[in-house]
Amino acid sequence: MIILASNSISRANLLKDAGIDFKQVGFDYNENLNKNLSPSVYVQKIVLEKEKQFLESFKDEFKNEMLLFADSIVCVDNKILTKAKDKEEAYKMLSLQNNYKASILSAFLLSNPKKRIFSLSKTMLYFKKFDENALKKYVESEIFKGKAGAIMCEGFHKDYIYKQIGNLSTALGLDTKTLKAYL
Template sequence: MLYLASSSPSRVALLKEANIAFEQIIVDYDESLAIKDNPNSYVQKTVLEKERQFFAKHPDLKNVLLADSTVCAQNTILTKAKNDNEAFNMLNLQSGKSISILSAMILILENKKIFNLSKCDLILDKFNPQDMQEYIDSKSYEGKAGAVMCEGFHKKYIKKIIGHQSTALGLNIELLKAFL
């Protein structure tokens, strides 16, 4: 049995679509402990911090999957928006631009530990201001790194995906399947 140490509905959906048997363990992580120096190291430090916090509560579990994602737009690290104004500013940084989504994963199995960083670039059309407002009003951006929702708001604005779409959704499922 694989234990998903994440509250992400997107990661849950990816595992279900890939027919990977798992049990979700929701842990409230303090993601503010990682220093925002550059997107690559930030997301890796965050998932390592999640690992530390998780195993402080569940020291004996094996077959654990931890993950974290961040968005980078115009050299700015975008984490989860705390309010509508932050979400609006994040969307403005992304509109008509290329953004990078970085997903770090730690897979701890019985006899090995895999640590991976995957990247997916999205080239986006300019957002319609009315669509942006409706998205913000819906609060669907909540809990989403960079307020990015590839399966929702952003879907119709994606001109090109470079990398695995699953990475943009929060977990490189193609790589994960190779190790299971």
């Protein structure tokens, strides 16, 4: 069994769907990292920061367990998009994606005292033009909250993706195919 060190409902659902035995241990993570890094370096540093903060919070409680830390970001032309803080920011993020493309980078760290496995995965999504009424309904409902880049592949964005390169699970927040290879 692994310990999912995360509050993410999406990641928990991905692990369930993949048939991976886990226990979720949530914790508050302070995500204050300089966005002037390359997107791939940024998302990996976030994962390492999550590990550091988790271990500081829980001390030795999980020291012999298999721990899983993960994070995802969205990039449009190397501009890093994290979680939108409000509707205005969500509209800006979605306008960058509208009739264009976005990369989703997802990193995870699987570790215990005997091994550390770090993975970085990428999924490219190509979008048709968004319907303005559907876009407004999506943002005004605030369903975008908690979603990197305000992307919801299983919801709003689903009807607008005309091409996908990479795993859907990566786009949803965790490359479960790669993770399973190491379990």
